[in-house]
Amino acid sequence: MWLVIIQLKIGIILTFFSLLFAVASLAERKILARIQNRRGPNRVGPCGLFQPIADGIKMLIKEDVVPRKADRALHFLAPIVMVAPMVLLFGILPYGGGLTLVDLEVGLLFFFAVSSVSELAVFMAGWSSANKYSVFGAMRAIAQMVSYEVPLVLVAITPVMVAGSLSLVHMVEDQAGYAIGVIPNWFVLTPWGIVGFLLLFVTSLAEANRTPFDLPEGESELVAGHLTEYSGFKYALFFMGEYFGIFAGSGLAVALFLGGGGAPLPLLQWIPPYLWFFVKLVVLVGIVIWVRASLPRMRIDQLMDLCWKGLVPLAFVNLIAAAIWHYSGGGWQGWILAGGLLVGAYLMLNRVVLRSRCSWERKYYLAKS
Amino acid sequence: MERMASHYRKSGGRWLGSGILRGMGVTLKNWIGSYFDPSRLVTVCYPGERLPLPENSRSFPFLIYDGDDPEAGLRCVACRICEKECPPECIHIENERDENGKPRKRPAVFDIDISVCMSCQICVEVCPFDAIEMDQIYAISTNARFEPLRLHKEQLLKPNEYFRELSPTRSAAADARREAERAKQAKKKEAGKKG
Ligand code: SF4
Numbered sequence: 394m395w396l397v398i399i400q401l402k403i404g405i406i407l408t409f410f411s412l413l414f415a416v417a418s419l420a421e422r423k424i425l426a427r428i429q430n431r432r433g434p435n436r437v438g439p440c441g442l443f444q445p446i447a448d449g450i451k452m453l454i455k456e457d458v459v460p461r462k463a464d465r466a467l468h469f470l471a472p473i474v475m476v477a478p479m480v481l482l483f484g485i486l487p488y489g490g491g492l493t494l495v496d497l498e499v500g501l502l503f504f505f506a507v508s509s510v511s512e513l514a515v516f517m518a519g520w521s522s523a524n525k526y527s528v529f530g531a532m533r534a535i536a537q538m539v540s541y542e543v544p545l546v547l548v549a550i551t552p553v554m555v556a557g558s559l560s561l562v563h564m565v566e567d568q569a570g571y572a573i574g575v576i577p578n579w580f581v582l583t584p585w586g587i588v589g590f591l592l593l594f595v596t597s598l599a600e601a602n603r604t605p606f607d608l609p610e611g612e613s614e615l616v617a618g619h620l621t622e623y624s625g626f627k628y629a630l631f632f633m634g635e636y637f638g639i640f641a642g643s644g645l646a647v648a649l650f651l652g653g654g655g656a657p658l659p660l661l662q663w664i665p666p667y668l669w670f671f672v673k674l675v676v677l678v679g680i681v682i683w684v685r686a687s688l689p690r691m692r693i694d695q696l697m698d699l700c701w702k703g704l705v706p707l708a709f710v711n712l713i714a715a716a717i718w719h720y721s722g723g724g725w726q727g728w729i730l731a732g733g734l735l736v737g738a739y740l741m742l743n744r745v746v747l748r749s750r751c752s753w754e755r756k757y758y759l760a761k762s
Numbered sequence: 763m764e765r766m767a768s769h770y771r772k773s774g775g776r777w778l779g780s781g782i783l784r785g786m787g788v789t790l791k792n793w794i795g796s797y798f799d800p801s802r803l804v805t806v807c808y809p810g811e812r813l814p815l816p817e818n819s820r821s822f823p824f825l826i827y828d829g830d831d832p833e834a835g836l837r838c839v840a841c842r843i844c845e846k847e848c849p850p851e852c853i854h855i856e857n858e859r860d861e862n863g864k865p866r867k868r869p870a871v872f873d874i875d876i877s878v879c880m881s882c883q884i885c886v887e888v889c890p891f892d893a894i895e896m897d898q899i900y901a902i903s904t905n906a907r908f909e910p911l912r913l914h915k916e917q918l919l920k921p922n923e924y925f926r927e928l929s930p931t932r933s934a935a936a937d938a939r940r941e942a943e944r945a946k947q948a949k950k951k952e953a954g955k956k957g
């Protein structure tokens with residue numbers, strides 16, 4: 394019996410995320426188009442709604458080109474290694490309401506351990522393609538993903554400290570309930586929570602190789618990075634793995650900071666928690682698309698600067714702020730102490746960055762000012 | 763320096779991250795606005811809708827004939843000026859010849875290799891008889907690389923009405939020029955008769 398139930402749950406979760414993949418890939422194109430004053434896909438079906446199906450068929454029947462010098466086994470395995478761990482990640486997300494698949498004691502640890510396998514996949518893809526663009530792209534990807542793992546873990550530790558557990562389900566339970574009857578107890582509504590959420594969002598963008606951190610596949614310099622030699626269904630798998638990575642990262646953000654399946658108002662609690670979870674997840678994915686439409690790609694040195702000079706120190710400060718918050722018992726003392734620390738950190742960063750930006754001055758020799 | 767600083771202040775550079783928020787505000791406005799204000803969408807659905815071409819747009823040359831019969835109304839007299847002037851030398855002309863092998867003032871072969879033609883319009887400018895003009899077709903495709911791109915006389919010939927539709931200004935000017943030329947010729951003939 395329990396086997397059937399588990400299989401049902403797996404079915405529901407996988408169906409949801411596959412559908413979300415299709416919808417998100419269409420929505421991304423549509424929204425990007427609208428933002429750039431275009432119409433976006435509108436040929437297949439009403440308003441282009443069947444575009445994902447057409448794309449899927451196209452990807453399936455396309456020729457699968459493998460370079461002659463490629464390492465065939467690795468080249469074949471890389472897309473699979475990309476997707477498989479992402480699917481595993483869906484298993485431990487705390488959807489709530491009986492849909493949670495497994496409540497791992499070490500859920501967060503499992504999440505990071507498994508998600509870093511995708512770095513291996515990226516490098517397998519780059520190395521096995523026997524193409525210089527692929528190798529460069531893969532090297533960039535590894536540098537980026539390994540660096541951003543540091544702030545990601547540092548940020549994810551803060552809810553662990555406060556909730557006192559590595560289990561994601563426990564973390565969501567810790568955020569249940571409402572302060573003064575209306576305001577949910579989500580971590581994002583604390584000074585360290587909002588900073589932590591923003592940091593987590595930025596770092597998971599970088600982990601998923603999304604704009605503005607999509608250097609590994611910057612087409613202006615690297616053709617398509619580690620995807621250069623992939624076509625057809627293997628390419629689709631990489632694409633899917635990337636999207637699944639975004640979904641899993643958003644799911645983690647929802648579980649850690651946005652209260653998992655908790656309703657934003659006590660009135661809305663009749664809606665089952667997994668629906669709330671999915672709604673929050675979809676909103677986050679929407680923001681990821683929005684960010685992609687708005688921000689330009691960074692340079693590799695800027696990327697590393699941002700990580701090691703910006704995000705890592707901020708994550709440490711946030712860790713201290715969370716500790717202060719925890720030991721001052723929340724409340725107004727917590728707001729003043731932790732909030733003050735974080736605002737101070739922001740002001741200092743602001744000063745340092747802005748001053749360093751003004752320290753050089755471009756000289757125009759020909760143009761008259 | 764002064765201007766740079768003010769520009770920097772205007773671009774919201776006082777607080778770290780404010781530029782990102784402003785940028786995201788712009789894109790959000792664009793996105794939502796596009797659903798309420800269709801004039802924001804500047805593109806057209808191409809094969810179905812097309813924007814009107816500006817009158818002076820040009821693609822490849824074509825030959826004009828007057829009247830209904832392409833052979834009879836052919837304006838070109840095979841003077842081969844355009845062939846000589848064409849910078850990439852993509853025009854090929856052979857005169858028609860009579861029984862004695864003397865060239866007639868008509869082209870037997872008039873080919874333009876549009877894979878070479880660079881749409882410079884020089885052939886049009888040099889033609890003394892307004893016999894060649896620039897077309898506006900742009901959705902062209904063939905199933906081979908060389909032969910179908912070599913346009914022959916039959917494909918190049920198009921009636922004057924077509925040109926009038928294509929470019930009213932230029933065709934009116936050409937028509938006026940031809941009319942004046944004809945009047946001059948007639949006068950000359952008359953004067954010759956008298957003298
Ligand atoms: S447009 Fe220019 S290149 Fe083309 S045939 Fe005329 S002279 Fe030659």
Ligand code: SF4
Nearest residue numbers: 838839841842844889
């Ligand atoms: S098109 Fe004009 S320039 Fe060219 S051969 Fe004919 S008459 Fe002469």
